[in-house]
């Protein structure tokens with residue numbers, strides 16, 4: 567492999583590694599063999615309770631594939647990707663010389679390193695007709711079995727937003743979820759700059775009084791006490807108002823949840839997110855409930871009957887607003903928000919093995 571080719575592939579995979587991942591776990595490894603790139607999943611990097619059927623890992627890999635395909639074209643290649651139904655290598659991308667970006671894809675590719683999660687409140691303004699059409703077109707551009715709902719009526723948004731925050735209520739009051747969440751928090755800019763996996767506290771955009779409380783909440787005894795006096799309901803209510811005040815809630819649905827479906831969801835999600843970024847819109851994935859409802863079946867002992875009932879009821883509310891023949895898999899909010907206070911860093915060059 568010559569140096570110029572290696573440099574191009576490094577650019578393609580640096581773009582891949584700029585994709586979103588649960589708690590910034592970056593659950594991928596790349597192996598380059600001549601003209602093909604193998605994408606490996608590292609599910610052990612993701613939350614062991616919420617990562618049902620490795621769905622979170624695979625969605626992150628799908629988003630990474632989307633970025634890699636766009637960057638491959640920018641580097642002059644035609645990427646041909648095959649998604650694998652099993653094995654630790656989830657996809658192989660073959661690079662053929664002679665590709666280029668069309669206008670739409672160039673618009674998306676330019677946003678790869680500008681895309682960030684924005685957890686600030688968004689303005690209560692509707693999507694323009696043009697943006698709505700562009701989002702739906704971008705979703706339809708990849709032919710899959712997936713479906714996509716944009717929930718825009720204020721009443722529906724309030725209902726769904728309220729259902730979504732059952733996640734925060736349950737997570738703060740459940741010892742295992744509480745531990746996993748707080749273990750992944752970075753408390754300093756230095757840790758964030760290291761590019762390691764984890765969530766930087768400033769990206770959570772907590773208002774100042776909540777920041778102080780949050781440091782106390784990392785201690786389970788405090789979290790228990792706060793749950794007892796109804797604090798988690800206050801957090802949930804605040805978050806519900808924030809989610810309902812976006813321009814829309816987006817829900818990606820699927821008829822089943824196998825590996826290829828999760829990868830396709832990740833690809834579709836990233837396309838929408840890049841488009842939103844290019845149009846100056848902000849996004850945040852708010853999908854805890856759709857993962858929790860599935861993972862509860864495998865981790866039954868960790869959850870009380872009341873927690874299970876609340877989570878199932880919340881999931882059904884989301885389901886009632888989308889394609890009835892499908893299951894909701896990934897939910898996000900989209901809207902107009904001020905610049906985030908802080909963004910997540912990555913290692914400058916991802917882990918690539920050239921064979």
Ligand SMILES: Cc1cc2nc3c(=O)[nH]c(=O)nc-3n(C[C@H](O)[C@H](O)[C@H](O)COP(=O)(O)O)c2cc1C
Pocket residue numbers: 584585586587588589590591621622623625626681682683684685764765850851852853854909910
């Ligand atoms: C499958 C998946 C689930 C996620 N779930 C949430 C979520 O429920 N809430 C949230 O705020 N962010 C969620 N995220 C966003 C990640 O935390 C975020 O992508 C990561 O910290 C990297 O930050 P970035 O998006 O700014 O690059 C999720 C990401 C993925 C891929």
